[in-house]
Amino acid sequence: MTHSFDKSTIVTLAGLNLALSYENAAVDRLEKRLSESMDPQVKEKIDRHLEQTREQQDRLKLTIRTLGGEPLTENGRLPVPEPPPSLKEMIERGSTPNEREVWESINDLIIERAEVILYEGGIQALELLKADRRAIKILEKNLKEEEAYAIWLEKNNPRIAKRLMKKQLEDRKKKLLTEETPVSATTT
Numbered sequence: 001m002t003h004s005f006d007k008s009t010i011v012t013l014a015g016l017n018l019a020l021s022y023e024n025a026a027v028d029r030l031e032k033r034l035s036e037s038m039d040p041q042v043k044e045k046i047d048r049h050l051e052q053t054r055e056q057q058d059r060l061k062l063t064i065r066t067l068g069g070e071p072l073t074e075n076g077r078l079p080v081p082e083p084p085p086s087l088k089e090m091i092e093r094g095s096t097p098n099e100r101e102v103w104e105s106i107n108d109l110i111i112e113r114a115e116v117i118l119y120e121g122g123i124q125a126l127e128l129l130k131a132d133r134r135a136i137k138i139l140e141k142n143l144k145e146e147e148a149y150a151i152w153l154e155k156n157n158p159r160i161a162k163r164l165m166k167k168q169l170e171d172r173k174k175k176l177l178t179e180e181t182p183v184s185a186t187t188t
Contacts, residue, residue, distance in 0.1 A: 005068065012131040013069035015122045019139065020060040021076035022115060026053050029078060033108065038101055039160060046108075049149045056142045063138045079114040080107050098164040105157050112150035119143035 005013070030050040037043045061071040082088065095103065123139050126132075 008129050008131050009067060011129055012126060012135050013064060013067055015126055015131075016060055016064050016067075016135055016138075017069070017072045018076065019119065019122060019142065020057060020064070021072050021074055022078065022118060023053055023057045023060065023142075024073070025075035025078045026111070026115070027057065028075060029111070033104060036100075036104070038097055039164065041156075042101070042105065042160060045149070045152060045156075049145075052145045052149070056145065059138045059141065063135050067132060067135065078111050081110060096168055098168040101164055102157075102161040105153065105160060109150060109153040109157060112146055112153060115146045116143065116150055119146060 027050065030046055030053060034043060034046045034050060037046060064071045083091065091103070092100075119139055119142055123136055123143065126136050126139070
């Protein structure tokens, strides 16, 4: 079945599918983060945002179908910073789980801020085209959820990083004390 769409509908469907492709990629990233994260508070927030992201996917798919389009199943590419290969290898090989958690949490914030920018741009473009108002409302709802998670990350990342690094230092001290205790016990 082929549809004859006007230009506004074509652009609207393309914009909605673009947003969907990023949410598809976000689900994969959030599932991976949830399985790797060590911090209970971060895990809880990731789990909640994963649930929201799946709801965002469902809203986008429904709106695309309502407009007569077919939802994409492909993933867009999320904007995750990547250091040069030599530095990346050093970071991955030499980082503790706590340090990786901090690094990934910073990447989470970058991704969420990028999603906010993409949603804002999409909304502006659809408003200029006087596109379907329901589609714009869906994008605005998704935008609010992305903004809320980004704000939480921005506010809490420093505190979480401090807590994780403090725990790492405490664990190192305990390990050093444990290693020193048998030596001093044998010398007395």
